[in-house]
Amino acid sequence: MSTRVTKLCVLISGNGSNLQAIIDAVQAGRLNAQITGVISNRPNAYGLERAREAGIEAVCLDHMEYDDRASYDEALKSQINAFGADCVVLAGFMRILTPEFVDSFTGKLVNIHPSLLPKYKGLNTHQRAIDNGDKEHGVSVHFVTPELDGGPVIIQSRVPVFEEDTPSDLAERVQEQERRIYPLVLSWFSAGRLSMRNNKAVLDEQELPESGYAND
Numbered sequence: 001m002s003t004r005v006t007k008l009c010v011l012i013s014g015n016g017s018n019l020q021a022i023i024d025a026v027q028a029g030r031l032n033a034q035i036t037g038v039i040s041n042r043p044n045a046y047g048l049e050r051a052r053e054a055g056i057e058a059v060c061l062d063h064m065e066y067d068d069r070a071s072y073d074e075a076l077k078s079q080i081n082a083f084g085a086d087c088v089v090l091a092g093f094m095r096i097l098t099p100e101f102v103d104s105f106t107g108k109l110v111n112i113h114p115s116l117l118p119k120y121k122g123l124n125t126h127q128r129a130i131d132n133g134d135k136e137h138g139v140s141v142h143f144v145t146p147e148l149d150g151g152p153v154i155i156q157s158r159v160p161v162f163e164e165d166t167p168s169d170l171a172e173r174v175q176e177q178e179r180r181i182y183p184l185v186l187s188w189f190s191a192g193r194l195s196m197r198n199n200k201a202v203l204d205e206q207e208l209p210e211s212g213y214a215n216d
Helices: 017-027 046-053 069-082 099-104 125-131 167-190
Strands: 006-012 033-040 058-060 087-090 109-113 136-143 153-160 194-197 200-203
Touching (some): 006 017, 017 046, 033 069, 033 167, 087 167, 109 167, 153 167, 153 200, 167 194
Parallel strands (some): 006 033, 033 058, 087 109
Antiparallel strands (some): 194 200
16 A cells, blocks of 8 residues: 555646535545646636635647647647646546557546446437436546547446436536546555556456456
8 A cells, every 4th residue: 555645737628526525535534635726728717716715826728829739739748747747637638649658557547427437428428318318427546548538448327317307417427427436446546455467457467357347
């Protein structure tokens, strides 16, 4: 078990509700970590204000100011390294990252995705679950690999889908689970219990199944 405080860099694009859950977990002592910086690719992201209110350095790297994806990712990598991050936390960061960037942070880059992966990679997951008549939906936390939403799953949490649900209804139900499981996963990482080996998520020296840690 690690007792060293893990340094987190959180990447956002919008409201920052998962960022807030992580901040709250750190402040409550449930997560032995320090958020050394928050980065957004959008200058109007409210998550930047959440960070500043918590005394965390917040930086906007506006992707519109860069010529291409590679140059943006290089600037992003430099800023993350400047924050001294042990773990890079994607929390609603709406950018597809280059393989070169992802490979720079292998085993240190995690993401939260609003579906039960491998179902519904990409966008509009709640609408797609409703359109397909799914009885359950949910959220996955996974390590990031160059394949979009394709890295090994660490944990999933499931929610019911009701006949009268709208995408916003379903999103609200999923987001409640997101705010619960993301700090939990980061606490495992910070304690030295969680790693990625041979493209598998490993918790307490045990490879996790494709659906991740059982959390029904």
